[in-house]
Amino acid sequence: MISAQAPGKLYIAGEYAVVEPGYPAIIVALNQFVTVTITPSQDYGRIASKQYQENSLYWQRQGTELVFDNRDNPFHYILSAIRLTEQYAQVLGKPLAMYHLNVNSDLDSADGKKYGLGSSAAVTVATIKALCQFYDIPMTKDRLFKLAAIAHLDVQGNGSLGDIAASVYGGWIAYQAFDHDWLASARRELSLNDLLTTTWPGLQIELLTPPESLELMIGWTGTPASTSHLVDKVAIFKATQRQEYHAFLDESRDCLHRMIDGFHNQDLAAIQHEIAVNRDLLNRLARLSHVTIETTLLKTMCDIAVQVGGAAKSSGAGGGDCGIVIIDAANNLAHLLKEWQVRGIEPLKLNVHHVIE
Structure with missing residues (x-):
C-alpha cells in the first residue's frame, strides 16, 4: 500500500x-x-x-x-x-x-x-x-x-x-x-x-522564517464561507470600478512587501503593523464591493485580540470561517481564549507544518 x-x-x-x-x-x-x-x-x-x-x-x-x-x-x-x-x-x-x-x-x-x-x-x-x-x-x-x-x-x-x-x-x-x-x-x-x-x-x-517570538492563533467563527461566491462579487467590483480596484491592489502589494521584509528582519512589530494595515484594506474593499468579508463575529474575534496586544484579521475570502492572530508568545493568552469561547469562537489548536525534503 x-x-x-x-x-x-x-x-x-x-x-x-x-x-x-x-x-x-x-x-x-x-x-x-x-x-x-x-x-x-x-x-x-x-x-x-x-x-x-x-x-x-x-x-x-x-x-x-x-x-x-x-x-x-x-x-x-x-x-x-x-x-x-x-x-x-x-x-x-x-x-x-x-x-x-x-x-x-x-x-x-x-x-x-x-x-x-x-x-x-x-x-x-x-x-x-x-x-x-x-x-x-x-x-x-x-x-x-x-x-x-x-x-x-x-x-x-x-x-x-x-x-x-x-x-x-x-x-x-x-x-x-x-x-x-x-x-x-x-x-x-x-x-x-x-x-x-x-x-x-x-x-x-x-x-x-517567522520571528521566534511570533505566535499564530486561529479562531473559527462557526460559519462556513463560500469563497467562490465572494470572489465572484469582487470580480464584478473589479470590472465596474477599475480605478478603486487597482488602488486596492497597489496598496496590498506595498503592504505585503513590507510584511515580508518584517519576516526577513525578524521584526514582529513590523509584521503586526502590516497585518492591521491589510485588515483595513480588506474592510475598505468590502465596503466598495458590497461584500461581507469581516463578519460581525470575525470583527469581535479580531477586536478581542487587538485589546491584548495582538494583530488580527480575517483569513482567506472571509465571510465566515477563520480569523488569524499574530501575537507575541510571551503574552498571557488565557484571557483572549476565554473571551473567544464566551462568544462562541472556537480556538483551533493547529501548528505550522514544515515539509521535510
Missing part, C-alpha cells in the same frame, strides 16, 4: 489581491492533512473517501482512459489529478495500472465542521504524490506544484493557487501567482514535460 499526505493551509495576508499575477500573499501550511492511499487492483478500480462513504466511485479502463460507472460524484479534484498524473506517467513511458484509491481528511472536524483549510488543494496534491509513488515517478516540489496547479485549475477555472503552494512547500510562504493567460497558451504549445520544466511567468514562492 502506498500513502501520501498534504497539509491544509490558511492565508495570513494578501487575500483577493493575490489572484492577480505580481501581487503577493503570505500563506501558512498547517498540521492537518488529507491522506491518499493506493493499493494495486486487477479488474477494476475504486475511489473512496471516509468523508463520502455513500459515494464510492468505481472505474475501469478503456485503453489509457479511466471510464466511470457514474458521473455525479464529489471527487472532481481527485479525478483531475489522476488524469494529469497518468498523462505525465505515459510521457515517461510508465505502463498504466489498476488500483484502489482511498482518501481520508482531517481538515474538517469529526462532526463535519468545515474550517476552510483548503481541502480541495490538499487532496489534489496528496493524490498526485501518491500516484507518483505508485508509478515510480521522481517528483520535485516545483513539478508537483505545477502538476497540481494545472489539475486544480481544470476543475476550478480560477484562483491564485496559493493553497496548492502551501500544501506542496509547507511552512510559511510568500506567494505570487503566475500568469493564467500564459499558462492557457503554453498548454496548447508545449508538451506536458516541457510545461513542468519551464519557468512560469510571475510565479514566485519563497519560504519565510
Whole structure:
C-alpha cells in the first residue's frame, strides 16, 4: 500500500489581491492533512473517501482512459489529478495500472465542521504524490506544484493557487501567482514535460522564517464561507470600478512587501503593523464591493485580540470561517481564549507544518 499526505493551509495576508499575477500573499501550511492511499487492483478500480462513504466511485479502463460507472460524484479534484498524473506517467513511458484509491481528511472536524483549510488543494496534491509513488515517478516540489496547479485549475477555472503552494512547500510562504493567460497558451504549445520544466511567468514562492517570538492563533467563527461566491462579487467590483480596484491592489502589494521584509528582519512589530494595515484594506474593499468579508463575529474575534496586544484579521475570502492572530508568545493568552469561547469562537489548536525534503 502506498500513502501520501498534504497539509491544509490558511492565508495570513494578501487575500483577493493575490489572484492577480505580481501581487503577493503570505500563506501558512498547517498540521492537518488529507491522506491518499493506493493499493494495486486487477479488474477494476475504486475511489473512496471516509468523508463520502455513500459515494464510492468505481472505474475501469478503456485503453489509457479511466471510464466511470457514474458521473455525479464529489471527487472532481481527485479525478483531475489522476488524469494529469497518468498523462505525465505515459510521457515517461510508465505502463498504466489498476488500483484502489482511498482518501481520508482531517481538515474538517469529526462532526463535519468545515474550517476552510483548503481541502480541495490538499487532496489534489496528496493524490498526485501518491500516484507518483505508485508509478515510480521522481517528483520535485516545483513539478508537483505545477502538476497540481494545472489539475486544480481544470476543475476550478480560477484562483491564485496559493493553497496548492502551501500544501506542496509547507511552512510559511510568500506567494505570487503566475500568469493564467500564459499558462492557457503554453498548454496548447508545449508538451506536458516541457510545461513542468519551464519557468512560469510571475510565479514566485519563497519560504519565510517567522520571528521566534511570533505566535499564530486561529479562531473559527462557526460559519462556513463560500469563497467562490465572494470572489465572484469582487470580480464584478473589479470590472465596474477599475480605478478603486487597482488602488486596492497597489496598496496590498506595498503592504505585503513590507510584511515580508518584517519576516526577513525578524521584526514582529513590523509584521503586526502590516497585518492591521491589510485588515483595513480588506474592510475598505468590502465596503466598495458590497461584500461581507469581516463578519460581525470575525470583527469581535479580531477586536478581542487587538485589546491584548495582538494583530488580527480575517483569513482567506472571509465571510465566515477563520480569523488569524499574530501575537507575541510571551503574552498571557488565557484571557483572549476565554473571551473567544464566551462568544462562541472556537480556538483551533493547529501548528505550522514544515515539509521535510
